[in-house]
Amino acid sequence: MTETRTALTRERVLRAAIALADEGGIAAVTMRRMAENLGAEAMSLYYHVSNKEDVLDGMVELLGQEINEITSRISGTPDAQGWRAVARQRILAAREVLLRHRWAPGVLATRTSISPSVAKYHDGLIGLMRSDGVSFDLIHHGLHALGSRALGFAQELFDPGNGPVDESVITAMAPELPNIAAMLAEVAHDDPESTLGWCDDQTEFEFSLDLILEGIEARARAA
Amino acid sequence: MTETRTALTRERVLRAAIALADEGGIAAVTMRRMAENLGAEAMSLYYHVSNKEDVLDGMVELLGQEINEITSRISGTPDAQGWRAVARQRILAAREVLLRHRWAPGVLATRTSISPSVAKYHDGLIGLMRSDGVSFDLIHHGLHALGSRALGFAQELFDPGNGPVDESVITAMAPELPNIAAMLAEVAHDDPESTLGWCDDQTEFEFSLDLILEGIEARARAA
DNA sequence: GTTGTAAGTCTTACGCCGTAAGGCTAGCCG
DNA sequence: CGGCTAGCCTTACGGCGTAAGACTTACAAC
Numbered sequence: 001m002t003e004t005r006t007a008l009t010r011e012r013v014l015r016a017a018i019a020l021a022d023e024g025g026i027a028a029v030t031m032r033r034m035a036e037n038l039g040a041e042a043m044s045l046y047y048h049v050s051n052k053e054d055v056l057d058g059m060v061e062l063l064g065q066e067i068n069e070i071t072s073r074i075s076g077t078p079d080a081q082g083w084r085a086v087a088r089q090r091i092l093a094a095r096e097v098l099l100r101h102r103w104a105p106g107v108l109a110t111r112t113s114i115s116p117s118v119a120k121y122h123d124g125l126i127g128l129m130r131s132d133g134v135s136f137d138l139i140h141h142g143l144h145a146l147g148s149r150a151l152g153f154a155q156e157l158f159d160p161g162n163g164p165v166d167e168s169v170i171t172a173m174a175p176e177l178p179n180i181a182a183m184l185a186e187v188a189h190d191d192p193e194s195t196l197g198w199c200d201d202q203t204e205f206e207f208s209l210d211l212i213l214e215g216i217e218a219r220a221r222a223a
Numbered sequence: 224m225t226e227t228r229t230a231l232t233r234e235r236v237l238r239a240a241i242a243l244a245d246e247g248g249i250a251a252v253t254m255r256r257m258a259e260n261l262g263a264e265a266m267s268l269y270y271h272v273s274n275k276e277d278v279l280d281g282m283v284e285l286l287g288q289e290i291n292e293i294t295s296r297i298s299g300t301p302d303a304q305g306w307r308a309v310a311r312q313r314i315l316a317a318r319e320v321l322l323r324h325r326w327a328p329g330v331l332a333t334r335t336s337i338s339p340s341v342a343k344y345h346d347g348l349i350g351l352m353r354s355d356g357v358s359f360d361l362i363h364h365g366l367h368a369l370g371s372r373a374l375g376f377a378q379e380l381f382d383p384g385n386g387p388v389d390e391s392v393i394t395a396m397a398p399e400l401p402n403i404a405a406m407l408a409e410v411a412h413d414d415p416e417s418t419l420g421w422c423d424d425q426t427e428f429e430f431s432l433d434l435i436l437e438g439i440e441a442r443a444r445a446a
Numbered sequence: 447g448t449t450g451t452a453a454g455t456c457t458t459a460c461g462c463c464g465t466a467a468g469g470c471t472a473g474c475c476g
Numbered sequence: 477c478g479g480c481t482a483g484c485c486t487t488a489c490g491g492c493g494t495a496a497g498a499c500t501t502a503c504a505a506c
Contacts, residue, residue: 216365
């Protein structure tokens with residue numbers, strides 16, 4: 001008569017959250033509803049998840065894993081084609097995942113810490129460009145220009161608020177993120193007196209802005 | 224002994240909301256706190272504002288006005304300099320306003336309707352480019368590429384969700400927004416069989432992506 | 447077999463939130 | 477004077493995240 005339910009796990013909790021968000025938007029994700037869908041009580045989730053913010057972090061982490069599973073299969077080493085074609089493919093593949101999880105852009109925009117899987121994704125892009133000879137400095141600016149377009153949508157963390165970049169997160173997992181670590185080592189040293197820490201928002205913004213405005217102008221001239 | 228307080232108005236309510244958000248982030252904006260800061264009760268606000276969503280809409284509207292007051296003073300007609308220099312100035316000026324209202328990107332991203340003042344701002348940009356001979360088609364793609372960078376930050380409405388663009392909002396105020404109206408008339412007719420309505424997200428995304436990737440590549444070659 | 451311990455779950459409760467329903471008050475118009 | 481309406485308030489409801497702590501099970505040690 002002992003009705004055995006599948007045991008709760010962090011992953012099951014997060015998958016329940018994602019299922020709810022996929023179906024009803026991020027507002028549909030509440031601790032009570034997650035619990036209900038898992039046949040448990042709201043407070044039981046807190047054993048596997050520290051709070052709701054942790055749930056959102058976890059959703060992003062799983063999302064990143066889903067993206068990496070797909071994009072890692074897109075030729076890590078560009079053969080005949082240069083980095084740009086490969087990057088394009090990966091970004092458009094990531095976009096397809098995002099299109100299945102409409103809640104993701106909004107949630108990504110509110111994260112204050114870096115998701116390991118999302119970091120890994122960017123690490124792959126950096127490695128791709130680097131292997132084709134692009135300088136870390138340009139890669140760095142370029143990723144800012146792409147912004148969240150690198151993840152398949154157009155949205156940028158404009159409001160990090162969290163002060164200087166927490167490099168410890170990156171350096172701690174340097175073995176996993178060799179390219180980010182290498183870039184950080186070089187670019188950070190190149191510009192030690194930056195007013196806003198590693199990434200000067202204003203500088204990055206103007207770089208991107210000019211890149212785009214010039215691109216439009218060039219196309220206008222061509223027409 | 225009748226203690227006369229300043230009367231509540233929609234504008235005072237919205238300004239209270241903005242003040243709260245400026246100070247404590249968007250989460251600090253609650254009906255009760257707004258009322259308290261105004262020396263009133265929460266439910267009294269509902270006479271001047273239909274609900275909280277309306278408050279957020281109103282905050283964006285005032286923000287747009289603040290931006291327009293500044294950017295409208297930046298040479299509407301480019302003289303010696305081309306459209307690009309003027310657009311750059313306007314966008315960086317808008318950015319400064321955004322930097323004073325850190326809550327704005329996140330709130331803008333969640334709006335489902337178009338704010339008149341923000342529409343007016345974009346109308347100005349369109350007019351600027353058009354007056355310099357850029358085609359509406361290219362302007363249209365270009366604004367998508369800029370995304371929310373046109374407003375001074377980097378974030379794009381990826382998830383309109385609201386289906387096809389509600390053109391009635393635009394056409395209703397065509398006298399106020401001559402350039403948007405003109406662009407819409409031309410571009411919409413140009414591409415009647417677009418699968419996703421007026422703005423094909425995928426097309427726009429790829430246009431922007433290629434613009435940026437090519438720009439990075441060009442700079443890499445130049446280095 | 448009994449007991450101790452820890453993991454996992456649940457109960458209860460608190461203070462927030464947005465807002466529905468409707469009451470009070472003051473000024474204006476007939 | 478009586479009624480109307482604009483403007484503000486009171487009360488209350490159902491939702492939220494989660495703190496505090498009690499219960500239940502499983503298993504190890506004796």
